[in-house]
């Protein structure tokens with residue numbers, strides 16, 4: 001049986017690796033938000049990890065539905081699965097939008113052109129369009145950095161981590177309460 005502290009240290013270590021390596025299974029995660037009575041899930045890319053602040057970050061379009069959801073209810077769950085290590089992580093917490101303009105500008109400036117391009121789309125994500133490519137902005141006067149006005153960085157402040165390790169020797173599951181700084185083994 002692994003030491004609980006080592007499990008938690010490994011969680012943060014693997015999240016950091018997910019950040020650095022695009023092929024790492026934690027590079028992309030499923031984010032679930034609440035839309036009224038219904039959960040809604042989608043994949044997003046892990047963009048930053050701050051262990052000290054127990055926070056993970058991702059980028060999105062300000063006009064997207066997930067932003068509307070979190071304005072009503074900012075509870076969220078981030079789901080990760082490492083198929084090689086057979087580790088599932090469920091991170092429960094609350095989402096906040098980064099409002100500091102300097103921080104936003106700095107993150108934007110480090111974004112790749114390809115990523116910046118998405119924020120130039122003519123219509124908000126989820127808007128009905130006549131033809132599949134009608135969202136493309138053909139305005140030649142537009143600069144790639146004009147997309148900044150649609151750019152948002154969201155932070156998930158993690159309160160609980162549900163760690164599940166599948167193993168032929170017997171599955172193991174630990175629940176970390178980061179607020180109370182305690183952990184409990186639970187039945188998988």
Ligand SMILES: Cc1cc2nc3c(=O)[nH]c(=O)nc-3n(C[C@H](O)[C@H](O)[C@H](O)COP(=O)(O)O)c2cc1C
Nearest residue numbers: 028042043044045058059060061064065066125126
């Ligand atoms: C592999 C993958 C990575 C994605 N990464 C992001 C991302 O980092 N940010 C984002 O807003 N959408 C990302 N998307 C698109 C979302 O899954 C989703 O379709 C979009 O954000 C609209 O979601 P919403 O209507 O729930 O806001 C990604 C999709 C895939 C398949």
